[in-house]
Amino acid sequence: MNKITVKCFVAAFMGILAGNSNVSAAGMTLNADDGIALANGPGYLDLDGSRYMTIAHSSDFDIEAGGTMTVTAKVYIDQYGKHQGIICNRWHPSTTSSGGNGSTTGFDIFGGYSSTQSFSNNVNLNKGSWNNLGHVWCNTLSTQTWTHVAWVYDGANGTSRLYLNGELKDTRTNSDTKNYPINPQTDILVGARYNTGSYPCNIMGDSYLKGKITDVRFYSQALTASEVAGDINTVVDASTPNLIAAYDFKDIDRLAVTDISGNGHTATLVGFSEYLPGSMLTIEAPAADTGTVAVYNGTTELESGVNVEDGTLLTVEATPATDYTLSHITVNGTPISGNTFTMAGPTSVGAVFERDPSAPTKVLVFDMNESGSKYYRIPALVTAADGSLVALADKRGSSLSDLPNTISVVAKRSTDGGQTWSEAVTIAQGDAANGKTYGDPAVILDRNTGNLVAVFSGDNGFFASNKTNRAGFYVSKSTDNGITWSEPKNISDQLYQSNWYGAFCASGKMLQTKSGRIMFVANTRLSSQWALVDVYEYVCASDDGGETWQVLNAPTRIPAAGNGNESKLGKHPTALSS
Structure with missing residues (x-):
């Protein structure tokens, strides 16, 4: 007789034998x-x-x-x-x-x-x-x-x-x-x-x-x-x-x-499948998100719980996840050399994966349901003048939707290279009921002053925006490496062109030239339609640390096809000399 062995009672019964799950x-x-x-x-x-x-x-x-x-x-x-x-x-x-x-x-x-x-x-x-x-x-x-x-x-x-x-x-x-x-x-x-x-x-x-x-x-x-x-x-x-x-x-x-x-x-x-002779093979799941373990009889992958004839040579494929390495494979709890073993009675197979010491450490900066907000989106990251990291994000409350829903712009700081983070401070407090809502931040360190300059959208949404009820642009600065921030300043009048129906800043990263000019991209809609048609990108720039702003390519529509979508500025090693 062949004995079937299971470690414990399983209420939601999973298959334990080859061809026999009952x-x-x-x-x-x-x-x-x-x-x-x-x-x-x-x-x-x-x-x-x-x-x-x-x-x-x-x-x-x-x-x-x-x-x-x-x-x-x-x-x-x-x-x-x-x-x-x-x-x-x-x-x-x-x-x-x-x-x-x-x-x-x-x-x-x-x-x-x-x-x-x-x-x-x-x-x-x-x-x-x-x-x-x-x-x-x-x-x-x-x-x-x-x-x-x-x-x-x-x-x-x-x-x-x-x-x-x-x-x-x-x-x-x-x-x-x-x-x-x-x-x-x-x-x-x-x-x-x-x-x-x-x-x-x-x-x-x-x-x-x-x-x-x-x-x-x-x-x-x-x-x-x-x-x-x-x-x-x-x-x-x-x-x-x-x-x-x-x-x-x-x-x-x-x-x-x-x-x-x-x-x-x-x-x-x-009505049951036949119990096949042999001994049970148990494939132990490794620690979550560290890697995977598969066992093969020749080229056939075996499922955990199948019976395998004693004396069968099996191969273990242990694949580490990103940022992990394989430490060792175990058979019945004992590390083995190589990746093959021979079935000899009920056998459990597993693998131990270790984190690669050279891999970057992943730290969750904005967590779901933190500070009463179910969702955080649109992050922006910058290194401040004192070396601290400053992260900005949309605090979107209970909805993932864009403006004009209630969205606030918040910031956190890390003084230990991103290992730990401060509590969030609010840069711009959203309140849609009173017409105040902000989002899509971009941030940069102004090398000339050491200030952090953040630009973000506000007011109406991109599609709902029209010439009389616009989606706006705002700027806020921090003179103390992101600890505190100035009251948001509306710079929409400085940037809006007569043919713009709606616009918002392309979030994330801004760019500063050698001369100190700070720039970001405005994503604009030149059509009254509530659709992604006639959408162009315009470069907005400030030469005085974010106090005043202008549009550099106002006469030129980029891209010509009118299918722009949240472009970013990149630095070419030879193109920006001033």
């Missing part, structure tokens, strides 16, 4: 609020509403007149909505073929219809006609939690009992149990129900269990209440008295599930 086993640990504690850590069947298991018919599962039986299991139902089969052994052909009812003998444990019809068992003696013996039921089988269920039949005393988590929920009595057997003539279903009125017998189409089931056990005795409670955490095997069959789903060979009672009642999985 059977798991070993170490299941549940929290207290998940229901009963499963101390012995069994495996389980993951049932998707179409898969189930069968146990071949055997007289070992018959109950003679006056006989006894106990059936237990641990069940996890995903949701209510239909009568879902848990364990069903209830059909006899002798009456069905002649128009009778095939449910005249057997038992049918099911649940999950609703919170008021959540758990039941139809039990019928073989009297040759319909005889529902004690339709035991309760309404406390919950969804989304593991529950231990038990049905205890005592023919000698005429009782049929139903337990949940070791607590007796319902008892029905009938003296006929002493005189009639329960001997259905069909395979036992786990995770489905029979359509007992059909001939030949078939499975009820909407009866499949959607959830999980484990520790399915059949005893030839009627367990006492204390024994039922003890069954929750008891480990059973071939030495357990009165055990007819038991399934913990740890040992599976293709579609065959081992009966751990030793009585040979091997069960068969239906």
Whole structure:
């Protein structure tokens, strides 16, 4: 037999075998609020509403007149909505073929219809006609939690009992149990129900269990209440008295599930992919954003959770992310030399990546939801005269939209090369309700004065702007390396040309020539249309540190096609000599 091993219970079950994503086993640990504690850590069947298991018919599962039986299991139902089969052994052909009812003998444990019809068992003696013996039921089988269920039949005393988590929920009595057997003539279903009125017998189409089931056990005795409670955490095997069959789903060979009672009642999985032989390969995810790990059998990439034949040589491809290097590859937690290894039992593979010491450090300067603003956009960065870094940005509040929405221009400083940053100071406070809104900053260090000069847009938006309600230009200065800033000054009248309908400064970076002239690009719209047509770029310049401004290429439209879009100025080593 090949054993399937999983480290822990996975509620949203992922595939663990090559071609098999629906059977798991070993170490299941549940929290207290998940229901009963499963101390012995069994495996389980993951049932998707179409898969189930069968146990071949055997007289070992018959109950003679006056006989006894106990059936237990641990069940996890995903949701209510239909009568879902848990364990069903209830059909006899002798009456069905002649128009009778095939449910005249057997038992049918099911649940999950609703919170008021959540758990039941139809039990019928073989009297040759319909005889529902004690339709035991309760309404406390919950969804989304593991529950231990038990049905205890005592023919000698005429009782049929139903337990949940070791607590007796319902008892029905009938003296006929002493005189009639329960001997259905069909395979036992786990995770489905029979359509007992059909001939030949078939499975009820909407009866499949959607959830999980484990520790399915059949005893030839009627367990006492204390024994039922003890069954929750008891480990059973071939030495357990009165055990007819038991399934913990740890040992599976293709579609065959081992009966751990030793009585040979091997069960068969239906609708599952075959469990392939070999040992499980687990590919451990590296630390977030540090790199990726892939494992190959030849040229075939393997998924984590597949089974691989022992002795197979595998290759590990460990790829570091940007700014990281590979430290080492690990197999079962131990570093290996090279990138190949040979499967030998269950194997976990991982990799450790280290940050490249020569890589630049990434620091988040403006964070989402900082200072009550969900969004920050349009950054501009400059080195001040004292060597500190100064960063400007749009503080856009709860909207990413451009002007004329409420936007403020803010600034931060770093005196340690960008490792840490000050709290933001406001250069221009936006308040759209009062007609004040600013954005798209550009900034430069004026070499002549040591001042920082910032230019930004304001007032109306680029598309909404017209000749009577313009999008404006503003300038603000800092004489103390970005600690404080002057009140924004409107310079729109100095720049606007008679044919401009709208304009804004191309944010980010400005340029200063050797002579000290400061320049930025204005993106302008020469059309009354609310569209990107007739858009041209104009160079705006100041020769006195940002006090007064002029447009240098007013007669010339750049680009000629009228498809300009936020151009920036660049410095050519020979073009700017003045």
